[in-house]
Amino acid sequence: MTADALSKVFSALADPTRRDIVARLAVSDATVNEVSAPYAVSVQAVSKHLKVLEDAGLISRSRDAQRRPCHLEAEVFDLMTTWIERYQREAEERYERLDAVLAKLDTDSSTHPTDQPSNDRTGAAS
Amino acid sequence: MTADALSKVFSALADPTRRDIVARLAVSDATVNEVSAPYAVSVQAVSKHLKVLEDAGLISRSRDAQRRPCHLEAEVFDLMTTWIERYQREAEERYERLDAVLAKLDTDSSTHPTDQPSNDRTGAAS
């Protein structure tokens, strides 16, 4: 239960029903009943899904008489995109470095055939 | 087990250890042993994590004698970012529409006080 924020967000979106709910709430706010309408499962099950999304900070709820309208908090998405983009970029840069090394290796091979910088694969880089 | 690709990716990244492994593999490829080194858990546990990441398409593995080097496949990230950006954009646009409506409402209130377009909150849009 005391998982970090990022784990909660990823975990929340790992369920197709919950992603569907997010898609629904991106259109407009909706009550629990409205949200649960399209699904075969019980209202209670959807209520649990909404609790998971709320715990992850993906939705917030206000009060309107006995209704609890759900509102999508799209800012939390930034948490994920920041994480993703960081490693996507790192991997990309590494790929480009590897490419450069291979290109250089190819150029040098005509002049210095035994010059092998052994650029990763199985890592253990110094 | 037969979860869709997107669910698998989100689910795989919902675990802090697995995200950490991804971060490690963004730097360079590594064998199972190398990957498992920093963690307190058993090598078998890490091997399972790697299987989850592989199932999600986040890593691939080649063969080098008895070693199985792991390589990060960062393209799968696009699956997530595409999904995220879509609903982030939708929510943003809605927010801007709401803002515009509120601004208009404010302007009109001086001339046509009873003109209420009732822009969502609790949805149920016609």
Place this chain on the structure above:
DNA sequence: CGGTTGTTCAATCAAATGGTTGAACAAAGG
């Protein structure tokens, strides 16, 4: 060949997850 190293499979276990039903609570509305 026999031993070591790297990796995975199998059985097991505790905890978490997603669903159910039934009851409770909250706020209108007759």
Place this chain on the structure above:
DNA sequence: CCTTTGTTCAACCATTTGATTGAACAACCG
């Protein structure tokens, strides 16, 4: 007040998950 509507809580159940240990398999190394 009693009933209806919207939502949540509680107990329960089946399945999945993340970890463990012990055994197996694969490939190198002496």
